[in-house]
Amino acid sequence: MSTNRILGTRRSLLTAMGAAAIGISFTACGQKPEGSAAKSANGEEPKLNFYNWDTYIGETTLGDFKKATGVDVNMSLFATNDELFAKLKAGNAGYDVIVPSNEFVTRMSQAGMLETLDHGKIPNFKNVDPAFVNPDYDPGRRFSMPYTWLVLGIGYRKSKVQGVPDSWKYLFDSAQYNGRIALLSESADLVRLAAKYLGHSVNNIPPDLVTKIEQMLIRQKPYVKAFHDDNGQDMLVAGDVDLVLEYNGDIAQVMKDDPDIDFVIPKEGSLINSDTLCIPQGAPRPDNAHKFINYLLDAQAGAAISKTILYPTPNAAAKALMPPAYRDNKVIFPPADIMSKCEYGAFEGAEKASLYEEVITRVRAA
Incomplete structure (x- = not known):
């Protein structure tokens, strides 16, 4: 990911189909994420606010996660890493999971803007290709999990x-x-x-x-x-x-x-460049955030995302499920x-x- 990739270039079928057609809720880029008063067994409401690039998720991923966990994902969009950084620098308005690029993982972690991840709650980290386990921009993956690379x-x-x-x-x-x-x-x-x-x-x-x-x-x-x-x-x-x-x-x-x-x-x-999954400082639902990141690193879920967005995946287990036309593509x-x-x-x-x-x-x- 570039530090200034603009809205709409992480393209997928969502653009053509329209978000409403596949049952994903969005907020406008400038609005605060949604909240909810109801609590689930872990003491957190069954909601999660996801701050992501445009059209950068599988067609049914968010709905599938809700079916699996009961947690409803509200996805809002940012256009550049600079916008993401500025929004979070001003204080977390309620986001649970964000998708910064590699340089911004370093920048945000140094600025105290990211929560330390609990690897015990992310068992699907085992699916990650060894080449992405210990990157220079986040040694030991203290603050980020790999989502895609470019x-x-x-x-x-x-x-x-x-x-x-x-x-x-x-x-x-x-x-x-x-x-x-x-x-x-x-x-x-x-x-x-x-x-x-x-x-x-x-x-x-x-x-x-x-x-x-x-x-x-x-x-x-x-x-x-x-x-x-x-x-x-x-x-x-x-x-x-x-x-x-x-x-x-x-x-x-x-x-x-x-x-x-x-x-x-x-x-x-x-x-x-690499785009990553992080939990911003002050996330209101950190347990749900860990569940969501773990779900995105699942082999089947990861493959479904890759089939939609067609970016290289650092998820070795997901890659193994993809067709040769993707796996063996020397451009990807x-x-x-x-x-x-x-x-x-x-x-x-x-x-x-x-x-x-x-x-x-x-x-x-x-």
């Missing part, structure tokens, strides 16, 4: 490019595809991937390299058609561009219907040798985040 690469139209565009050079440092390139507008992602292209880690980028990156991207700016808000797959489908910086899940979705589209993770490596699950060159971006403080934003603001204004 990796950035280049989506491209095969008939419009010469060979496979397997380097960040084509996006950041070349006039070859003049006016046919779209870059993701997220500032930290752009700076980090440019650093990767120049042979550095995506983290701990020194000031002189940040300056070099800014100069390179300003030189490249005339050849870039657009900075997109994570709708690059739509630009590719429409023929507006031929190469786009996008997430593997988004490109995998459109590849199903357009055999001329493909995806590559450049040879220099890339950025991994890139090979290990490629993934070994990819890294998570670490939260390095608000000052560094602001610096990256300023750099890309100057690039876009150039």
Whole structure:
């Protein structure tokens, strides 16, 4: 997940069907979550307030959870991690489970905004792939459980490019595809991937390299058609561009219907994002929250979610239940040798985040 993935890009059948058609209750983004006075056996009312990205859940998941537990899930939506952070920073308005991305797990836990998880109440943690059990952004999974993961690469139209565009050079440092390139507008992602292209880690980028990156991207700016808000797959489908910086899940979705589209993770490596399940500080129903997180990590429930949203799952037991068309898809699950060159971006403080934003603001204004 990008730190600024916007509403509507974690797409699924919910969009086409409409929430009402499948019996899910929503609140508007700005409203407070619902509460209830009735109590269940654990002393908590049989309700749970879930703060999630748009269309980022299985078609029947919330209803199935209610059937299994009697707990009614009220799901409200946020558009970006920044919005989630700001809402919770102002105080928990009644949310029980939230879905921050990896960097924001670090940021929110450091700010005292997340409850410590009781692993004894999440036995389905055993279903998680070992690669996701002990991430750098949350050692020991004290505050988060893995929900999905994503990796950035280049989506491209095969008939419009010469060979496979397997380097960040084509996006950041070349006039070859003049006016046919779209870059993701997220500032930290752009700076980090440019650093990767120049042979550095995506983290701990020194000031002189940040300056070099800014100069390179300003030189490249005339050849870039657009900075997109994570709708690059739509630009590719429409023929507006031929190469786009996008997430593997988004490109995998459109590849199903357009055999001329493909995806590559450049040879220099890339950025991994992961969306997680957390309990915010002050959650009114922590027991129900643990039950819900445990349910989402169930093999059958996890598979149902993956079938709907088509993002890579870190749930090994759920993945095993998925068809080969999903499991063996090298876009959704890139090979290990490629993934070994990819890294998570670490939260390095608000000052560094602001610096990256300023750099890309100057690039876009150039």
